[in-house]
Amino acid sequence: MKLIMAIIKPFKLDDVREALTPLGVQGLTVSEVKGFGRQKGQTEIYRGAEYHVNFLPKVKIEVVVGADLADAVVEAIMKSAHTGKIGDGKIFVIDIERAVRIRTAETDAAAL
Amino acid sequence: MKLIMAIIKPFKLDDVREALTPLGVQGLTVSEVKGFGRQKGQTEIYRGAEYHVNFLPKVKIEVVVGADLADAVVEAIMKSAHTGKIGDGKIFVIDIERAVRIRTAETDAAAL
Amino acid sequence: MKLIMAIIKPFKLDDVREALTPLGVQGLTVSEVKGFGRQKGQTEIYRGAEYHVNFLPKVKIEVVVGADLADAVVEAIMKSAHTGKIGDGKIFVIDIERAVRIRTAETDAAAL
Amino acid sequence: MKTLLRRAAFALPLLALSASAFAEDAAAPKLDSGDTAWMLTSTALVLLMTIPGLALFYAGMVRKKNILATMMQSFAITALVTVIWMIAGYSLAFTNGNAYIGDLSRFFLNGFGANWDKPFILGAGLKDLEQVQTVPESVFMMFQMTFAIITPALIAGAFADRMKFSALLVFITLWSLLVYSPVAHWVWAPTGWLNAGVFGLPGAADFAGGTVVHINAGIAGLVCAFVLGKRVGYGTDNMAPFNVSLAVIGASLLWVGWFGFNAGSAVAANGRAGMAMTVTQIATAAAALSWTFAEWAAKGKPSVLGAISGAVAGLVAITPASGFVLPGPALIIGIVAGVVCFWSATSLKHMMGYDDSLDAFGVHGVGGIIGALLTGVFAFGPFTATKDAPLGTNIGGLAQFESQVVAVLATLIWSGVLTFIILKIVDAVVGLRVTEEEEREGLDVVLHGERIG
Amino acid sequence: MKTLLRRAAFALPLLALSASAFAEDAAAPKLDSGDTAWMLTSTALVLLMTIPGLALFYAGMVRKKNILATMMQSFAITALVTVIWMIAGYSLAFTNGNAYIGDLSRFFLNGFGANWDKPFILGAGLKDLEQVQTVPESVFMMFQMTFAIITPALIAGAFADRMKFSALLVFITLWSLLVYSPVAHWVWAPTGWLNAGVFGLPGAADFAGGTVVHINAGIAGLVCAFVLGKRVGYGTDNMAPFNVSLAVIGASLLWVGWFGFNAGSAVAANGRAGMAMTVTQIATAAAALSWTFAEWAAKGKPSVLGAISGAVAGLVAITPASGFVLPGPALIIGIVAGVVCFWSATSLKHMMGYDDSLDAFGVHGVGGIIGALLTGVFAFGPFTATKDAPLGTNIGGLAQFESQVVAVLATLIWSGVLTFIILKIVDAVVGLRVTEEEEREGLDVVLHGERIG
Amino acid sequence: MKTLLRRAAFALPLLALSASAFAEDAAAPKLDSGDTAWMLTSTALVLLMTIPGLALFYAGMVRKKNILATMMQSFAITALVTVIWMIAGYSLAFTNGNAYIGDLSRFFLNGFGANWDKPFILGAGLKDLEQVQTVPESVFMMFQMTFAIITPALIAGAFADRMKFSALLVFITLWSLLVYSPVAHWVWAPTGWLNAGVFGLPGAADFAGGTVVHINAGIAGLVCAFVLGKRVGYGTDNMAPFNVSLAVIGASLLWVGWFGFNAGSAVAANGRAGMAMTVTQIATAAAALSWTFAEWAAKGKPSVLGAISGAVAGLVAITPASGFVLPGPALIIGIVAGVVCFWSATSLKHMMGYDDSLDAFGVHGVGGIIGALLTGVFAFGPFTATKDAPLGTNIGGLAQFESQVVAVLATLIWSGVLTFIILKIVDAVVGLRVTEEEEREGLDVVLHGERIG
Numbered sequence A, B, C: 001m002k003l004i005m006a007i008i009k010p011f012k013l014d015d016v017r018e019a020l021t022p023l024g025v026q027g028l029t030v031s032e033v034k035g036f037g038r039q040k041g042q043t044e045i046y047r048g049a050e051y052h053v054n055f056l057p058k059v060k061i062e063v064v065v066g067a068d069l070a071d072a073v074v075e076a077i078m079k080s081a082h083t084g085k086i087g088d089g090k091i092f093v094i095d096i097e098r099a100v101r102i103r104t105a106e107t108d109a110a111a112l
Numbered sequence D, E, F: 001m002k003t004l005l006r007r008a009a010f011a012l013p014l015l016a017l018s019a020s021a022f023a024e025d026a027a028a029p030k031l032d033s034g035d036t037a038w039m040l041t042s043t044a045l046v047l048l049m050t051i052p053g054l055a056l057f058y059a060g061m062v063r064k065k066n067i068l069a070t071m072m073q074s075f076a077i078t079a080l081v082t083v084i085w086m087i088a089g090y091s092l093a094f095t096n097g098n099a100y101i102g103d104l105s106r107f108f109l110n111g112f113g114a115n116w117d118k119p120f121i122l123g124a125g126l127k128d129l130e131q132v133q134t135v136p137e138s139v140f141m142m143f144q145m146t147f148a149i150i151t152p153a154l155i156a157g158a159f160a161d162r163m164k165f166s167a168l169l170v171f172i173t174l175w176s177l178l179v180y181s182p183v184a185h186w187v188w189a190p191t192g193w194l195n196a197g198v199f200g201l202p203g204a205a206d207f208a209g210g211t212v213v214h215i216n217a218g219i220a221g222l223v224c225a226f227v228l229g230k231r232v233g234y235g236t237d238n239m240a241p242f243n244v245s246l247a248v249i250g251a252s253l254l255w256v257g258w259f260g261f262n263a264g265s266a267v268a269a270n271g272r273a274g275m276a277m278t279v280t281q282i283a284t285a286a287a288a289l290s291w292t293f294a295e296w297a298a299k300g301k302p303s304v305l306g307a308i309s310g311a312v313a314g315l316v317a318i319t320p321a322s323g324f325v326l327p328g329p330a331l332i333i334g335i336v337a338g339v340v341c342f343w344s345a346t347s348l349k350h351m352m353g354y355d356d357s358l359d360a361f362g363v364h365g366v367g368g369i370i371g372a373l374l375t376g377v378f379a380f381g382p383f384t385a386t387k388d389a390p391l392g393t394n395i396g397g398l399a400q401f402e403s404q405v406v407a408v409l410a411t412l413i414w415s416g417v418l419t420f421i422i423l424k425i426v427d428a429v430v431g432l433r434v435t436e437e438e439e440r441e442g443l444d445v446v447l448h449g450e451r452i453g
Ligand SMILES: Nc1ncnc2c1ncn2[C@@H]1O[C@H](COP(=O)(O)OP(=O)(O)O)[C@@H](O)[C@H]1O
Pocket: A007, A034, A035, A036, A037, A038, A039, A056, A058, A085, A086, A087, A088, A089, A090, C026, C027, C028, C029, C030, C062, C063, C064, C065, C101, C102, C103, C112
């Protein structure tokens, strides 16, 4: 199994989720994160104190899938999260040793 | 060492933490996340605009432990986070290469 | 490639980011998390109901770098996030199989 | 001899004016634009107390998932009681009727058109008991409506986080008609039995609602806490308020709005209103400080929630006394209220084992009792002098204190018993509480389909 | 015969007082401290409606990234219209001029120094049309200013989330001078053509601004929604409000402040003000309940946003009627407004396919029309009796209703057409809308360089 | 010849009324219900300025970890100063005493019971200096109390985020008695030396507190900023406000409440109050716009924080002038205040290198000085005409300006020096500042054991 961790633009979240469902992805987990990268933020000014905002709001998607599905998932995220503008984000793939579903104690593929 | 990443129902957090302490787990890290899965959310209506809430509030626990402890930790989380109702969540196990404690520069087992 | 995941004190975030830039790190992702560990929180009292706050605000940094850079990054985080007081946090290193930049479809080293 | 302090409260404004501005022509009652201006303003201030004041005060003490539902309670009660009051509540409370309840002569505000520009006479037709006012009936009715609104809204603090919204609506409807209107009649209508006094005692003194509003709501809250039972997770889950800053705004608006509540109860813009505002300010400040220092001493830190809770306790305690006491006693009432309510909200509650979520009883019930009793102790003669009860003869000393005890007990018993019965009926008909799972999920999304982002 | 209801509205307070307090000396108009006190208070209350009331009501309905920009709209409009009103707006609206527009005799409030302590006479010099007031002109001008402020601020609900700040400033400046001041003149100046009545009909009755404020702003909002187009992501992205609790605070402050709006429109602290406050309260509560129950029935849950929207709909609908109707009709107006505005905000909008972000038209336009028309149906004789139109002859029945229809149509057409033209000009000169990318990023940071943490 | 503008301020309302309503009987002073209504309302409005107004304004500018502690400062100061004022502060400020300080004849509000229903005479017993009012002393004392509360609460902006709560309580207690009461006495008591005028100059003109409130608090804030030193992380850490929307609500409530502050300082509901409200509105709007456009030009974007800061700067600057100037000058005062305070809050502060966290000096100190000086320039004769100084002779031209300079300097020096001494004492006794680690953790949890969720 693989954990696919994607950092994307927040407004692309629904598109990505919809792109994954047809592949058979039944669950995923999302966090609000802040990203630092090539994309530059706005400057904020509060009564003369200027803050350059280095961190931009992003969304992190974590989805665990069977190794066979990993490439398709990466592909689908790439397409659905793509705008072509700087800051579109990254996808990382990490190996997972074990997965368990808490409700049923099913493990691995059955747990996803 | 293993990183055990569990996605659970928010109100189970204290139970899980209390179940891990007796095992010798001395630290863990928690994030608020939103989960998409089999469990369905409520519909929200704002003046005629309906939004089906696909993402439900969950809590993600990340705890790094020695490889020997990993099974016991998974077991303890499974028991303490269990309600038997849909949406109880998942546990994933990932291999960790290295761990460091920033305060002391201790590494690996000693760092946990 | 390695994913370096560091849990640090929130006010050290800017220092860490500045320490990483000279190493050639071009991007990273940050989340607000809550940490449980040896450092103890304050007690909060609301009209006689006392809550011991076990979880303290921390910041989690996730940065993916080439394997060659990993040690330098760990080193830099250790130095810049260090206060010497309890609760300084941890650094974990995890292996990454694949990285993709969504905007360009570049992969691995080129994607970072 | 019947000496009615409250009657004096209403009668005095006009008398004072007769003696000065209108001396030449005291016979024909007239509207006074200044008094009317102040009563219009006071009405706005008391409405401000409930929405957004109380809505914020309560919402600031609950968990994130219940913030909107808690605000909705105050807001919906405001709308609901407005209509109930217009239909029958006002009539039952303030028309002559008998000693226990008014009649329905003002059903649907019948007769308001005919008298719209005339001074209102409370108890019209009652020989020797008429209270001629310098404001029109619409203004008097509106001012009293805001009291009828806030009283049941206060109860909601006791059952926050777990009552069904449908149950709330039914409960409030019945409570407003069966508990609030009668008790208001007893104490404030010229014919009311507590106003008249019983057992040869003088009439009960309740300037702005210690019994009618605070004890009444407080004891109802206590009964609700017992009948509904504790919140799921009480004692184990962290139930820390999500956003105390909302509660600070709420308490501040309560403080400001209370000037309308207490100084408005003079039903005139005169020296008595000024003094009522003065003692309100002093007691509130004193109670905020005394709760703060008590908590600092007992728990090690002075919390913001403590300071604002103390202020509200002071406001509650000075309410019945506000038209009767001087600044010095106000300081004492405030100090006592802050310390005692700190104890009731932090210790008594745990000792007795009920879960009064936001301390409706601990603050309003206990604070109201303190104020009602101390009114009997500290009432200052000149404020209550009337033609019938000239200066020096009108304060009853021990007798007045006994009368206060009677009024407190009567309110506790009537409100307590009726609240219990109403709750049981509502439980049987629509069910009082959401399910455990719904309670965990939070009332915002379960009851109202909304969520704070 | 010309029977001017609104003229009565202004004239009556003085008459009432003449008949009582100043009976001995009705000739020389005098300031009345009570009336002045109430008008000063009402002015503060109506300002409170816009900041922070409307600012919160609107900000509570947008997404997190637009909260500050939405508040800024209300705040900047308050500052901008204040200056415009002082320079020329007031003069154009309330000096005699001709039937369509005032003159510039009060340019930069010219002449205020000379009359600072004298009672204000609206329409001074117009034989038989003078409305002598018991307050100074500064107070009258300030009270009216707060109306001139809130009207364009209401429009902002229609274009929230996408208009450029620079465009907003230019648009509001032109709209205030070219739309608000003329319409206010038509309806409220003694010389205004709608006030005087046309086609042999009686003058239009608009006590506190059903046409001038709500229909005016509502139709302008509708035109804005069409001209600017839908928000990016409309219909696909989740546009759920970030923090409805802000909207609850805002709606509550609107409710409280509206007492100044409606009861203040009596320009005196008298029985009419009291009755205006009464019917305002009743209609608002009724509408909050009727929207709530309609939504509960239609959607399965009673939302908090629904309850507060209903309350605002009720406030809007009772506004033109508030000085003319009794409690019973107020209840009916409220119930109708709640149900119809629920329908217009949730169904009509989707049927017609425009994106009126915060329902400026659905609530203010539709609610205003309901109120303006029902005023003609329900107006109660004695409130509008004047010397010239004694009791019983003054309500026009069908004729009054027709007059209301004329006023509604005139406002819809003038405001609709002018708004369209102004928008096109502003679009050509500075551009109306931010770019799609800026809209996605959020107006807070893009326009104002700020962000909520 | 001594021409006391401020004296006129108090004396005039009565004179005006004498000339009209009470002409037949000017000898016996009477309470006026309209004036009393307005002063009761104004008192509520000024309290609203501090809680929740200022509490929100300040809390909206700090980081999340200090929001509750910042609110607590305003709230605790409200409670504390109420009690101090009741015990001794009022007596020291407003009894006759000598030119520099009052006496203790009103210790614990001694004597209030005897005079509760009589018109208050400020300076009673002083031949030719008595200021007979139409409101009771309780109302005058309460209105002034709200000024005594907000002044030290303003200072807190300078030391936000780092002062110990215990130190705050001791500091405020001493400052209120040793700085506020004396300066209020100098300027507003009939015996006060600045009121009387020195060096042959006319008395200083300070209608509603430019010197007594704003310069006084502003300079004290500056001294606090220097003595306490900068916040940890100043210049490196991101100290962006967590929730500017709170500050918008706060500024809005300050604006609304300021109508009580300025128009209430007429101590009557008359033409002068109306004009004070008018000029307040105009100056505030002008300053909000001028700060906004200055910032837009200088920084590229018009921030919301800028707009509301400008509004507050305008409110501050018009305060001393509000009873003395006409609308035109108000526009100028507003424009100047907006631009200059923008400069002082964004440039001067950095040039001088102090960390006045929330710009207590930059807005209140600088704005107050602008207003106090421009009052001397723009005062309009008729407002200040008295029996002793008939129209045309009463405005001192250059002499009045010089008198204003004297008052400004006297306030700067006394407040600056005493604040420094008090801080040093408090530092020695309880310590002024939390530790660096506590400051990092945030005052909410460290000082009060609470946290925003
Ligand atoms: N090396 C990295 N490790 C972890 N996250 C990264 C890394 N580089 C970029 N990111 C994340 O990806 C986001 C987008 O990266 P950025 O460099 O701005 O644009 P692009 O994706 O177009 O290259 C960043 O905001 C950050 O959250």
